[in-house]
Amino acid sequence: MPEPRLTVALTFDSDAVSDGIRRGDSPVKLSHGEFGPRVAVPRILELLERERIPTTWFVPGHTLVTFADNTDAILGGGHELACHGWYHEDLSELAGKAQRKILERWVEAATQRTGVAPKGFRAPYWALGKKTLELVLKAGFSYDSSLMADDYRPYHVRLDDRHSMAKGSTFGSESALIEVPIYWALDDWPHFEPGPGRDGLSAPSKVLEIWLGELRYAYAHAPGGLLTLTMHPECIGRGHRMAIVERFIAEATALEGVVFARLDTYLEAWGRSSTAASAVDPAASATEPEASSA
Ligand SMILES: [Zn+2]
Numbered sequence: 074m075p076e077p078r079l080t081v082a083l084t085f086d087s088d089a090v091s092d093g094i095r096r097g098d099s100p101v102k103l104s105h106g107e108f109g110p111r112v113a114v115p116r117i118l119e120l121l122e123r124e125r126i127p128t129t130w131f132v133p134g135h136t137l138v139t140f141a142d143n144t145d146a147i148l149g150g151g152h153e154l155a156c157h158g159w160y161h162e163d164l165s166e167l168a169g170k171a172q173r174k175i176l177e178r179w180v181e182a183a184t185q186r187t188g189v190a191p192k193g194f195r196a197p198y199w200a201l202g203k204k205t206l207e208l209v210l211k212a213g214f215s216y217d218s219s220l221m222a223d224d225y226r227p228y229h230v231r232l233d234d235r236h237s238m239a240k241g242s243t244f245g246s247e248s249a250l251i252e253v254p255i256y257w258a259l260d261d262w263p264h265f266e267p268g269p270g271r272d273g274l275s276a277p278s279k280v281l282e283i284w285l286g287e288l289r290y291a292y293a294h295a296p297g298g299l300l301t302l303t304m305h306p307e308c309i310g311r312g313h314r315m316a317i318v319e320r321f322i323a324e325a326t327a328l329e330g331v332v333f334a335r336l337d338t339y340l341e342a343w344g345r346s347s348t349a350a351s352a353v354d355p356a357a358s359a360t361e362p363e364a365s366s367a
Contacts, residue, residue, distance in 0.1 A: 076346070077291045078330030079225075080339050082253070083121075083128045083318075084218070086195065087114065087147075089140060089307070094160035106307055110140035110308065113310020118150050120315070124133055124322055126333040129153050131218070133193040134159035137186070144186060153335040154183055155193030156214065165200045170230045173206055173224040176212040190319035192337045195219050199255065207232050210250045218253040225291045225298030227251050227343055251344075253301055253336055258283050265314065281317040285324055292328055297346075299339055326357045 090098075090106035096210075098106075106181045128304055130147050132154060137144050148154060156179045158164065164172050181192045195218040209217055210232070217230060230252045233245030257263050264280045267273035284302065291300045302321075309318060325331045 076297050076342075077138065077332040078296055079288075079328070080299045080332055080334050081288070081325050082203075082299060082334060082336050082339060083126065084131065084195075084301060084303055084336065085117065085128060085309075086131045086157055086303060086305050087136050087140075087143065087160050088133060088157070088197075088305060089136040091135035091159070092197070094135070095160040095162070109305070109307035109310065110136065110143045113306035114140075114143045115146065116310050116315065117318075118146050118152075120319065120322075121152070122150055124326075124333075126322065126342055127335045127338065128333070129155055129193060129336040131155045131157035132191070133157045133160075133161045133197065134175075134182050137179075137182055141164040148187060152338050154193055155218075155336070156180070156183070157195055161197040163198055163200045164196055164205050165202045167202065169202075169204050169208060172202065172208050173212070176208060180212055192216060192247055192340075193218065193253075195255075196285065197253075205229055206248075206250055210248060214250070216251040216253055216336065218255055218336065220252050221254055221256055222252070223254045224256065225295035225300060227253050227340060228298065251340055253299070253340070255301060255303055259287060259301065261314070262303075262305055263311045265308050277314050277317040280314075281320060284317075284321055288321070288325055288328075288331075291329065301336070 087109060088106065089109045090103050093103045093106045103129040130152055132144065132147070144154070153166065156176065159175045159178055162175060180191060190213055192215045194214045194217050196205065201219055206217055216227070220230070222228065228251070229247035231245045232248045232250070235243040235245070261280070264275040265273055284324045287300060291298050304318070309315065325333070
């Protein structure tokens with residue numbers, strides 16, 4: 074089978090009320106989170122089933138066990154389950170031991186559900202402590218999706234970079250942990266949800282223009298690459314926003330050689346082609362994604 078010209082990964086962070094209850098949010102804010110599991114998740118899964126699109130879901134442990142029907146439906150639809158904290162914690166604020174406990178608790182709960190060890194991790198708020206990714210690797214995950222040093226190419230994360238105002242920067246060696254890069258413009262939340270320093274509530278047409286711009290650029294300039302969108306059910310699941318997801322899928326499908334895939338599926342093929350390239354010609358590995366700042 075020929076390599077796809079471009080792979081698109083639709084990823085969903087199903088935060089629901091996990092962060093709201095930790096923060097002690099008001100009933101109104103909690104109800105905003107509840108819209109996810111109650112309305113948006115079934116709505117999104119129905120669209121994905123209709124379009125036969127496999128996707129990756131980053132689900133906090135609280136969401137995973139509290140909204141078990143959603144979890145069953147996600148798994149039943151053939152989608153990938155990946156870690157997103159337990160109560161959507163800001164891991165940069167926690168000690169290493171507390172972070173490790175969250176990761177272990179999540180892995181245990183997810184493995185019980187799926188019967189297989191999970192592979193993916195995305196930091197809640199995309200917030201990482203200095204040692205978080207080391208702990209993620211030690212917890213058995215093979216990839217992270219919280220960094221921005223590339224756009225259409227996965228890369229290996231360096232865990233031992235050193236930065237000093239006096240001595241400058243020393244970049245460490247690549248670890249086994251693979252990064253699936255993300256970016257704010259490719260995330261629904263900053264566009265649509267009000268927050269500090271922004272109004273949110275963008276017109277969906279603006280977001281569609283940005284996402285299609287990325288799709289067409291990646292299609293033209295990053296053969297074999299991966300375009301990853303980050304969406305939150307409670308945000309993207311509103312009717313006027315679902316309309317742009319449908320439109321985005323239609324535009325992507327119309328391009329010859331574009332496929333949709335789960336992140337674990339894409340990375341499996343990416344790993345195989347990286348290994349094959351270095352086996353045939355060591356110099357060929359230079360064409361693989363280069364080390365980037367983590
Ligand atoms: Zn989240």
